[in-house]
Amino acid sequence: MRGMFTFCPVCNNQVLSNELEWHVNSHFEEDELARDMELAQQVAMAPPSPTNSNSIEVDISFEDYGEASQASSSTAGKTNRDQEISHLAKVQLKSDFYRVEGGLLHLLRTCLYNEGNNCTSIVSGYVDHYQTLRSDRGWGCGWRNIQMLSSNLLHERKEAKKVLFGGSQFVPDIPALQRWLEIAWQRGFDQIGSSHYDRNIYGTKRWIGTTECATIFRSFGLKARIVDFDSTESGGSRMNGKKRGRYADLHGPMDKFVVRAVGSDTQTNSRSSDVIETLGRQVLVDWVWKYFTGSTSGSFDVSQRITVSEKTPLYFQHDGHSRTIVGIQMQKGFCDSEDRFFLLILDPGHKTADLEKALRRQKGWQGMIKRGPHTLKKPQYQLCYIDPGIVNSAEMEQLKTIDSTLVSF
Template sequence: MLLCELCGQALRTEPEMRRHLLRAHLEREPRCPLCSFSAPGYDELRAHVDSAHPEPGPGPAPAGSPPQCPFCGETGASGRQVEAHVRSRHGHLLDPPAPGNSQQLYECPMCDLVCANGQILQEHVDLHLEEHRFSEVDINVGGSLSDLELAQQIQNEEDRQQGLEEARREREEFQKLQRQYGLDSSGGYKQQSLKNMEREVARGRMQPSEYHKRKADMMESLAFGVDDGKTKTSGVIEALCRYYQNEIKDVRRVWLSTGVDHFHSSLGDRGWGCGYRNFQMLLSSLLRNGMYNDCLRDITLIPCIPKIQSMIEDAWKEGFDPQGASHFSNRLHGTKAWIGACEIYSLLTSLRLKCQIIDFHKPTGPLGTHPRLFEWVLSYYSSNRESGTKVVCTPKPPIYMQHQGHSRTIVGIEERKNRTLCLLIFDPGCPSQEMQKLLKQSNDDTSLKLLRKFVGSLKDKQYQIVAVDGELSPEEKVVRCQASQVFTAARIP
């Protein structure tokens, strides 16, 4: 082993010694290993060590800044104290090892110090890191501009993260609405029909032969654009008229619309098709009324749901309700998109049917009820309320009624003996087997429960109705198309 005469560092070979001398002593100003003194040359440094750091013993302390341990950074009141500290704690780094005892040396990655073991190196490097942290704090504290820039950087990063989070939430909400309203790419009536029929076969509820027959019927129906009639119930209004002719103790008078076929949702539109089914009900009544023959001369059969979607798209192409068309990206066909009062109005008006939207935008009675809605329906059906006839079969078509998440069809209204009102409603969610019970001659008062809705039964925040009352001339149709550029509805109250 070789011992550096300048700092006492033990080195194993002559090449290591040359490298040590070059890095530790030749490339920089010589520095005392026992204090912070720097010398202009090695002769001066050796003289300094001999005079300022003799062997431990009594003597005066040198003047100047507090000396510092070159290995761990600890300071002392005098050079002798630091020298004693170095020899007691780091003496193994100064004394050469015993002959024949090889020793691994550790070089500091941040300076040129070579340590005898890993623990000393770790302590030394920790000092470098701590000094670096303190220097960063001093820089930040010492300049207000750095504080301002740091605060701005933090704020910018928070704004960026917040913007990313808001964009993510908006994207998820949009996708949720797309799925909820059938505007995603999951297919429409045909795809849902096939999927649900395949599921019925897999569950053993439908035979494969029935599946193929119903698939063929559906494809034929879609090809001609007409409803297959499998969810239709006819004759209910006529049965109700006969029923009310009997002595009904609680009903003072009743007004019924013209004949209406009931259509309920099928495997192809379950969960989203109520608006289309209610249009089918309304159209089935209009086709029975001769005064609408001119408007409906091109429609002889009830269209299927995909055909109704195409008819609404045609109304948009004519210029009706551009805002609504934009909401659906001008496309309904092939989707499971819900429709509401505005789409029904646009379709009816495009057929030159005179109609209006009435918006009951807030409750008008106690406990969130809508008595003004009931009064409006009574006024619509009862052109002559003082007539002595108990059952009034009016020439009026049924009324389309929309509320949040669902739509139904109003086919009449009762005036009870206690002067309260009760709507008679066809619901697309009611299956055919339930509606057909109303056709039986043995009807009793309980069978009407699925149709009757009293004031306390309608408590949604908002209702919209679409009522047909006549036909439009071609010129009137153009005017209404232009008016639909900014869609408005009559509001009650």
């Protein structure tokens, strides 16, 4: 059987879908020595300089969690697991990141406001941008998006601040997040999906996606939800751990073990791929608009230039990459009285300093953050969001099965 092809997010060449993870990682592994040599030469030639508090080029170290990692192989029963959780909460490290004075989304809202009266935007209240570093290029975007969602939850929701990451009240680094995911698997969350990783993710460069994002947050009692957007023609879902449809060869974050809870009887077999693509774009954009506007108290006022949303950002996944949707903009009556929409997206692949510079100058930021429907060319997308509140013990058991809502087009 011939494998499916997809585009590499680094070189944009077509590769087999089941080789995508290896292919992307190889870009960075092959260049690692050359980059290190260049960096060593620069350091050797440069004069000593004071430490920059905004520096973020810090390699990931897994040594701090060695004791917790060893404990995972010998734990037996709830008591030992509770001890392991308590230990991890104490030894985990706060993730370093580039801090933007006043907050990145404050700068974004200012830029959106200055675009004029014909635009109305709704944006999340607070998000820190966690950029991909040299140490996690090619595989770290999923973890960086989890960190972005975590920064919003810790800042905006008191109930989440009490339970997330052992009550640490900060966003942990990637090694700690990997340990939290393993502990969630040990506690019975996403049993089917965890087998894809042999229940071992700590210290690896394995790609993760929406399911792992939901698993981490659900393990703390948060109501993480997944939504799948897919044409019924593709049939790319995975039910009860069994692949089916044209995406049977997919490997990576889009290869999920979720149970699709809601389906659509829309028939697409007779449609052209262009029609399906157009429908998919519109369905996704409409859903995002309703999601953010539905979070406001009372009816949403489209006459307002800027509205702050009470909803969490959206973990936005497609084959090969993931990003964070922090809001959406509508340009009213753009063409023939039709409104035009733009998703507002933070990409971990961008440098935070570049985002800050563009937003402060109010120049060039649109190309980095605004994404129109025409950019949505993938056949499948997944979103993860988090409803307010903490579940009780009975509901916690239900959260262990990772399910999703399927939106077909």
